[in-house]
Amino acid sequence: MTDSCHPVLRLWNTALLAVVVACAVVVAPDPAAASTDEVLRAIRERAAAAAPNRRPVEVIVKLRTADTVSQPAAGVEMTQSDIDRARMSLANDLRGTGIDIDTVLQTLPYVGTAVNETQLMELIQSDAVDGVYLNRIERKAQVRVAPVATAVAATERQALATSVPSIDVLDAWAKGFDGEGYTVAVIDGGFNTGHPMLAGKVVGGACFSVNDPAFDTFTRCPSGTVPEFGVRAAANCPAGSDRCDHGTHIASTAVGNDGTNFGVARGARLLPIDVFSRVTAVADCDPDPAPCELTDSLSVLKALDYVNQMAAEFKIAAVNISIGGGPRDGTCNDDPRAEVIALLRKKGIATIVAAGNDGETGRVAAPACIEAAVAVGATNDSLTVATFGNFSPLVDLMAPGVAIRAASGQNSGFITQQGTSMAAPHVAGAFAVMREAFPIESVDILERALEATGARTTRLDSGIVVPKVQVNRAILRLQGRDRRLFNNVLTASANTDATADSFLRFHNDSTAPGTVTVALRDADTGRTLGTWTSPQIAAHASAQFSISNLEANAKAANTDTPVLSATARRFFNLEIESSFPGFMQHIVWARGVGALTNLSACADGLAQDNGVLLNVHTSALAEYPSRIRIANTGAVADRAQLDIYAASTGRQIGSWTSIEIPAGGSLEVPVSQIESGLTTLSDATRDGVSQVNVKLARLTGYLQHVIQNQRSGLLLDMSPKCDLGAR
Helix, strand or coil: CCHHHCCCCCCECCCCECCCCCCCCCCCCCHHHHHHHHHHHHHHHHHHCCCCCCCCEEEEEEECCCCCCCCCCCCCCCCHHHHHHHHHHHHHHCCCCCCCCCEECCCCCEEEEEECHHHHHHHHCCCCEEEEEECCEEEECCECCCCCCCHHHHHHCCCCCCCCHHHCCHHHHHCCCCCCCCEEEEEECCCCCCCCCCCCCECCCEECCCCEHHHCEECCCCCCCCCEECCCCCCCCCCCCCCCHHHHHHHHHHHCECCCCECCCCCCEEEEEECCEEECCHHHHCCCCCCEEEEEHHHHHHHHHHHHHHHHHHCEEEEEECEECCEECCCCCCCCCHHHHHHHHHCCCEEEEECCCCCCECCEECCCCCCCCEEEEEECCCCCECCCCCECCCCCEEEECCCEEEECCCCCCEEEEECHHHHHHHHHHHHHHHHHHCCCCCHHHHHHHHHHHCEEEECCCCCCEEEECCHHHHHHHHCCCEEEEEEEEECHHHCCCCCEEEEEEEEECCCCCECEEEEEEECCCCCEEEEEECCCECCCCEEEEEHHHHHHHCECCCCCCECCCCCCCCEEEEEEEECCCEEEEEEEEECCCCEEEECCCCCCCCCCCCCEEEEEECCCCCCCCEEEEEEECCCCCEEEEEEEEECCCCCEEEEEEEEEECCCCEEEEEHHHHHHCCEECCHHHHCCCCEEEEEEEECCEEEEEEEECCCCCCEEECCCCEEECCC
16 A cells, blocks of 8 residues: 555545545555544644643654554564664654654654644654554542442442452462462552551562643652653652552452451462542642642553563563543553553553542443453442443453452552452452462463353343353363352252152263362351262263262261261252353152153353253153254244264264254154254164263254153153353
């Protein structure tokens, strides 16, 4: 493409922004152009304001280098020589314009400056410029006032010092994973690094607080020199001030450890970075009273540049940013920080960002809206989504953010704060713990494990589901195991007249054999009574075990004592670790009336898989004939192909193809009809098979398994099942 087709704006009209494309192609809308348009609007608003607000607008300029890519979040690291050449080229182009480059970054192709409208037009015409972005004011993402005492707020309040155990990290510590050897960088506004929870943890530090007295902005760097580096650089905590409360609280939540009180990654180190300045201008502080503490996107970008420099030296596992602007619609990959956040992700460093506290559903604040960031929303210590937090499909993970008690910024005591600010460091700490457990796995893999194993949360009527972090479960998943919780499985003693059986079905949906290990817990106290491990379950096979079998063979810890229902215990809660991906069902059979009941209930919700059916009855079980309902949700009529496996062995018996099912239509087929039309692999394998597993191999749609009880005349949907294992 010739220079005349470069996507950066080339022609301006003082009344109207216009793009001239001097070639016969259609060019997609350019995020850089949209951002430059925003800068122009800000300049004109500033020009129309009363003095002393008539001042140049601060902008972030992306340099055009030989390695520049079209996607800002591509995570491509620029060579230092290319960055230096681009800076020199821009400096040459700006001679005589009155534009001064105020800020340069060490590892990123960006600079900071301030421009009026004429200078902006000069700036964008430089071949060294790839984009111009408004430097936005940002604030700490905390809720300063606790929610009012409404019924909703009452459900959010939790006992203090319970948030860390609620994300399932204690079992990870017990395995030796607590973040030791790794560092969490926290970008915030001042840190009480002498607090007992942080003592001995600080490995470095930096301050990028701005000093511009002409515009009522004053640095908080201890020496007054900007930038400042060292272990005390981010530790300016004036006596009697709450300046360091936010940063200290967050840091201690992520990595704190005083021997009694613990953050999530209690063995990890801390890299504190101060980016907040004291601002006395009433207009800038609004809606907060002046003076106030503010930062901006350029200061955060400088902090991320520093993290990028120190990543290897300090073994940084995660960056915490509990800072943001107002809520945004959709993603914001046009944010100049998107590129370095993607670059850090590529290096194995997760950037954790608070989603914001506007109470919005469907939107999050910048920079949480950057796709490469891990956006975090807030819950209470249970699964209730906080009313104050933003909640959106862009939120990646949830964590506790209500009434969190952590270190104070002024002394050795503790304070209670809340907000998505407080949720984010739970996740930053979780990534440090995960990184110790899996030193070479990508951020993508760690994040997917946390998302897949998290407890599901939702806001009423939103239709949005976001997982709350469960650290040990994520570790188990990546170790090839997966822990699942199941509630109130009937015990043998619950069957007082010995006319009913409660049993569990485990289905191995993989291509290799595996086992499940079941911990039986007392439903009233949660105490673990004993554990039981199944025999090998073949690929594609199902195995059924009565609860009395588990009771007789489960052993209490370090003993050979079986877990017998000597008491009147009626229920067990189960904790199941599976070495394979598959499914589980809890089935009750009342022999006296011949009734079957599917009681499957799953802590994470029923399995979303709708193409696998467990233990479908063949014609050998004449009293309980099965039917399969096949729904075509595709756009065209199509035939369904079902692959049939012997339930107990997992051997494939054959395949069956349906008649054509109309789009949006469904078909109900008795299993006896499927048997008669089966394309059999071997007749011998079918003899004596009373139950089969069925997989939908071809069709856009889903299956339902219905059993008709000939003795009672009842129909029962046997489809619901629970997920097992990593999928």
